[in-house]
Amino acid sequence: MSAQHLWFSDLSRLVNPRSIVLVGASEKPDSIGGRTLENLTTFSEFKGDLYLVNPGRTEIHGRPCVASVSDLKQAPDLAILAVRADMVIQTLRDCGQLGVKFAIVFTSGFGETGEDGRAIEAEMRAIVASTGMRIYGPNCPGLNNMNARLGLTFSPAWRIDRRPGPIGVATQGGGLGRSFIQAMDRGVGVGLWCSGGNEADLEVSDYIHYMADAPDIEVIVTTLEGVRNGPRFMAAALHAARRGKPIVAIKVGKSEYGAKAAQSHTAAIAGSAEINSAVFRQLGIIEVDDIDELIDVASLLARRKPTGNEQLAVYSFSGGTAALASDMVGVAGLKLAEFAPQTLAALKDALPGFAAFSNPVDVTAEVLVNTEVSYATLKATASDPNTDLVLVPIPVEYGKTTAMLADSMVRVQAEEPGTPIVPVWMSDRTGEGQRKMIDGGLMPMRAVGNAVLAVRRMIEYGRWKANFDREWQPLADTAAASATQNATQSATANLSEARTKALLEAAGIATPRGEVASSATEAARAFRNVGNGKAVMKIVSAAITHKTDIGGVRLGIASDGAAMAAYEEIHANGMKACDVAAIEGVLVEPMLPGPFIEAVVGIHRDPVFGHVCTFGLGGVSIELFKDVSRRLLPLTPASARQMITETRCYELLKGYRGQQPFDIDALVDTLVRLSGFVAKHAGSIEELEINPLAVSPQGQGVTALDAVLSYQGTEPSTW
């Protein structure tokens, strides 16, 4: 990562061009140029000017055609390149010179083939830099603007795959994107699909940023094989969040297999999955694991912008299914609405004795053959003041019964537009009922578990959003800060514990008040100075990372004599481990009186997103249970506190089972100071770990008992 610009071009004229030139236009119906031409003319509602370029034709299907882009009298907004790989660079140059604003390059055979191809993509970027024309692609299927009925694509699927809607899809490879598009067959509409292929210039972040401003897009969906530019991605995501548009994302690379496969597919580096997920969480990006989850969450968000406090009703005609769905609602930590008295009365009125009146509502299959009963009961359920969303799991295709249920659902949904009625068509059998739900805009999901998971993610987004609206500025600072950082360029070096602690003290972070001794006599004096009766002594050397292993640490020093003996011993062991010149001395520190809890705080520079802070408690919590939380810097008091509460070990800090609470306020303060310290030296600090950071009882502060810092560039003493 090098210092990055965070501005974004306005892509309006890419997505809605007033004029287009198709280079490589053809009359052969099965060629790329021919299919694109047909998509633009026969299958689009494009009202602007369309120019055609083909050196071998003067007209195609009655439209004039020129030999070269240079022959055009004026620059169109957009050029579409359906030309051979060896023609691409010259064509782009011509377009750029003419003043074309955007170019879509379908052609394959560049970065995905290896080193030579990547060199040509660098040439494309040079054209961007010199002309200002932005490039979409290469190696891509084009851009589908469903809401404007404009297909800037060679795909024959454009003719059928265009159900408009409020969802914007931004992908790298095309396969997963089209998988999403085909969810139109269960009623999910997509307004715009950008699939940028190799991303020589424009990238997913640009499309997300555009969609954040686009008035016809409400929910943004993306599939990522790698994030090329972390800060720009963050900036785009924040822009979408400020515009109130949730992003749902799937990111490959959580396992070695996935990372390797993604790299071989798009040459994208997957980055660390843990860091990636932490950043997504922080930015409110809803991360999902599979395409069906992507569809479910996006379609749900397209129906309701969540508050984070949603309560559910479950409505079914099968008792077992109602029980199963309620069970999953409970396991997911969601809440079933408690019905108001009038709802219970209305249900009791409509239903026979053996049906279940309360939530979950089990109306039984016999009842549902009467449309008025299903309408009345569903209406009561959906209009209950505590119900925010109605889950309707349908275990079987049941002919007339399910068709009638569908009618009632569509009718009630129209009357209660604020309460999404979410059917789950569990069966593998399709039928009239399912069709009616799709046509009625209810976008049925495919499994109860999927639906519950989607609702949970929607609600969690609502909670994040409520918080974000108060706290977006620090997050924007995060993106801006990351953008100014430089990637590790030179070799890194370590700073000794003593020097690191001195820097921490200067930054307002408490350490034991220690002294570095250069002789046994000095050690004895230091022992008296730091005083409290018991001391710890440690070798001080940037060259020694594992002090204990080399015999460089002695605990429980309780007398002058012990201090002198320990000095000799530690110094001798140190000289065995490294050059004497690298030994700064022996650190004598007072032992911190207990009780305290040992926390671990680490900050390291992620190559994609910049400095990330990791927090957890020491021992088995981190090592066996991976109980940590992560945040991009800078931290605010609120975000630092939230980091702490996100770990399970927070229970211990706040006073477990009636035991004393520890000093969480001081811990928060220390995390924020650390964040500020690293931000100040962002260009140099590669890694900083305090382990342990002792958290004493409430009011008694925290103390950095050990710390190590690695840096690049100028030596820390000259800061």
Add this chain to the structure above:
Amino acid sequence: MSAQHLWFSDLSRLVNPRSIVLVGASEKPDSIGGRTLENLTTFSEFKGDLYLVNPGRTEIHGRPCVASVSDLKQAPDLAILAVRADMVIQTLRDCGQLGVKFAIVFTSGFGETGEDGRAIEAEMRAIVASTGMRIYGPNCPGLNNMNARLGLTFSPAWRIDRRPGPIGVATQGGGLGRSFIQAMDRGVGVGLWCSGGNEADLEVSDYIHYMADAPDIEVIVTTLEGVRNGPRFMAAALHAARRGKPIVAIKVGKSEYGAKAAQSHTAAIAGSAEINSAVFRQLGIIEVDDIDELIDVASLLARRKPTGNEQLAVYSFSGGTAALASDMVGVAGLKLAEFAPQTLAALKDALPGFAAFSNPVDVTAEVLVNTEVSYATLKATASDPNTDLVLVPIPVEYGKTTAMLADSMVRVQAEEPGTPIVPVWMSDRTGEGQRKMIDGGLMPMRAVGNAVLAVRRMIEYGRWKANFDREWQPLADTAAASATQNATQSATANLSEARTKALLEAAGIATPRGEVASSATEAARAFRNVGNGKAVMKIVSAAITHKTDIGGVRLGIASDGAAMAAYEEIHANGMKACDVAAIEGVLVEPMLPGPFIEAVVGIHRDPVFGHVCTFGLGGVSIELFKDVSRRLLPLTPASARQMITETRCYELLKGYRGQQPFDIDALVDTLVRLSGFVAKHAGSIEELEINPLAVSPQGQGVTALDAVLSYQGTEPSTW
């Protein structure tokens, strides 16, 4: 739970009756009796005798009809009751007297309506007890024997819902069962579906036991709202396991919502979800969370009996999809096969330069339009010696391309029958390709995540099975032992720590060699006797459960004088907490020298399944991270060892990061001895907890530092 029989009736004549009487036969096509008659005659291939009973008819559709069951000359194997609720008991009596072997009762209005209904079900059981006739139902849709084309059901769906196959389905409520049946629309065949409704007599366990022996059933599926009889369920499951037939189960009741809903639906008590899941794991029952998972796992097991060592290949025509699928394979902890040289050569031969030759195989969409290429590459992939299963994620319906791919898949599957080719039809769009996969028996799944999860569960079952084949006997003992136990009938009482430890010592479990002192002088003598310089002293009273809280514990006693003072203090505190008569004295024990790890072992009686052992390490591992493992008693050395290895804290026990290992062998021995001790006193012991159980370094044993036992019935001293 009361003492239970573990025998099972042979249900052959219920499932395949030679003769049937339909009571309540009717000619009205929409009545229960009319639909059942039509199902038996027009839509079944029943070759046996069919008798009809209806007091108002002498013939129906040309078949003779008698007024009452008593009019029959001989007893048919099976009676089907399609009569009013108030007629059911008399009809059952008549059937039982005549010598009918089985009765299916469709009729509703019994246990599910409340107390009165449950009383009538008790009458049904009395008829079973007095006549030997077994009852299926009431409140059920009947029994579907698809493999014999025999529909003992009133459901109009029987006419279409009968794709035979090797899967047996045993349910309580009918809705979820039919949801499974409709998976026939993606090629999943069910041979037999038993849906026993209220289970007045026969229950899911009986159907599972029958299916275990049925030659046409290979995989058993069940949905449970509650396990009525734990030992019989265990016995049936073990029988299936011995027959090599996996059970896939979904059990409602993991959350309060689910437990409550299940209870209101079938009056079943859900039981503890954790115990239930632990028992399922122990019995090799594959527990899933949703119906689609049930379908996926069962359909996969119907195709391959796993070894537990399966390796996968991923084959796709979309690079992003291949990366996503590989990623999920890795996250699930599964292995991608490393292809043999001849496979790589064959792939390279068939594919162009930009396709991916290794695993995952990305053949690219352009290639797939050539059937010979898709055949050759898929063939190479499936016939690779390291490939046990091929996952083919298909992101989009792609017309001819996906249809041709389907052709190749079906062809290769026929040639490589031992290597399941598992398509994932990810798209919401159906198409010719999907249809061909279904017709070709490939049973496509609906999402990559579903498929990977199903494969993981299949492989885990294979591992369990490999183990089970060596160790089924102890598990059978478990079921038998549980069956002989009585549920808690009288109030429980606690035993004091000192008495509990004496019992443990007698059972061969080490405790600190302590003495109970009744005076300060005795305490001083005891201090010298137990000797090692440091002692711990604790109040001994069955009436005091929280010794520390009342000031009943003193640590670090290091002299006679300290022991005497501690005695007085502890005894005085004890008298404040309980009656002096309840104080047995003060226990003086040597303090165990460190280092040791504190484990916790608890055994309690689960009301459904009997005694269950819970193991974990103390502190945050159990309290914050719930890091425990559970097993039904009795434990064997192998199962005890496995319990230990299942916890994450096993890492600490075996020597974390080069530190010393602790005495796992002694821990295993102690768990087995505890199990034997509890089994010996199974009728009395309600709960036994050793906390902490100190695990010393390897070779130095384990020691029960504190223990508490609660019992019912006769006092433990008289054992």
